[in-house]
Amino acid sequence: MLRAKGITKSYGKLNVLKGIDLEIKANEIVSIMGASGAGKSTLLQILGTLDTPKEGSVWIDDVEVTRLNGDKLAQFRNEKIGFVFQFHNLLPEFTALENVCMPALIAGKELDDVKEKGQKLMELLNIGHRTEHKPSEMSGGEQQRCAIARALINDPLIIFADEPSGNLDSENAKSLHQLFIELRDNFNQTFVIVTHNRELAKNADRQLWMRDGIIESMVTE
Numbered sequence: 001m002l003r004a005k006g007i008t009k010s011y012g013k014l015n016v017l018k019g020i021d022l023e024i025k026a027n028e029i030v031s032i033m034g035a036s037g038a039g040k041s042t043l044l045q046i047l048g049t050l051d052t053p054k055e056g057s058v059w060i061d062d063v064e065v066t067r068l069n070g071d072k073l074a075q076f077r078n079e080k081i082g083f084v085f086q087f088h089n090l091l092p093e094f095t096a097l098e099n100v101c102m103p104a105l106i107a108g109k110e111l112d113d114v115k116e117k118g119q120k121l122m123e124l125l126n127i128g129h130r131t132e133h134k135p136s137e138m139s140g141g142e143q144q145r146c147a148i149a150r151a152l153i154n155d156p157l158i159i160f161a162d163e164p165s166g167n168l169d170s171e172n173a174k175s176l177h178q179l180f181i182e183l184r185d186n187f188n189q190t191f192v193i194v195t196h197n198r199e200l201a202k203n204a205d206r207q208l209w210m211r212d213g214i215i216e217s218m219v220t221e
């Protein structure tokens with residue numbers, strides 16, 4: 001599903017990633033753990049095509065995404081990749097359902113054609129009663145579920161999540177973690193999740209530990 005080879009990244013003299021090799025299989029939840037500053041978010045951004053490495057390549061579904069740019073990269077990202085961040089980044093002036101449908105609209109679909117799918121995803125994620133709410137009218141947990149529904153709307157190959165439960169209380173964090181597992185089990189979804197949450201990391205199929213820009217160890221559950 002995803003393969004990365006020889007990934008390096010520097011900011012000035014600071015070598016943040018020092019040669020990362022990684023493979024992620026379809027239908028796998030991989031968590032990325034490690035101390036603050038180890039390079040976790042930088043790696044996730046590069047794997048998710050939001051940033052480019054200094055050296056090395058990333059392939060997703062046999063496409064060398066590190067060679068894509070401009071419209072081709074934007075289209076690949078929109079159609080094949082889902083993102084979930086700590087702060088959900090929902091657009092405040094749109095309803096929850098419109099937010100969920102947004103990546104499909106960007107892909108050129110009409111709202112009327114994707115509304116039903118958006119509604120179904122929201123029901124699946126237990127926020128079906130919130131479709132017409134604005135993000136500010138929803139709880140933190142509901143907003144994060146809404147962001148996950150948005151990540152799912154284009155049936156992505158892989159979802160990248162950066163501290164998805166970082167802003168949630170422990171009850172909401174637990175149910176979000178359960179949701180990742182359900183999506184893997186019932187929809188064959190693949191996740192790469194940067195987290196400091198050990199419970200979430202433990203529920204992953206593999207825990208990847210980073211230290212100072214390298215993968216220090218890999219733990220398979």
Ligand SMILES: Nc1ncnc2c1ncn2[C@@H]1O[C@H](COP(=O)(O)OP(=O)(O)OP(=O)(O)O)[C@@H](O)[C@H]1O
Pocket residue numbers: 011016034035036037038039040041042043
């Ligand atoms: N745009 C940037 N410019 C300069 N330095 C950066 C930039 N982005 C990240 N860094 C530095 O790169 C290093 C790795 O950052 P990164 O965000 O990947 O770490 P992390 O492991 O995700 O940390 P955290 O757990 O605190 O989020 C840090 O020392 C950070 O200060």
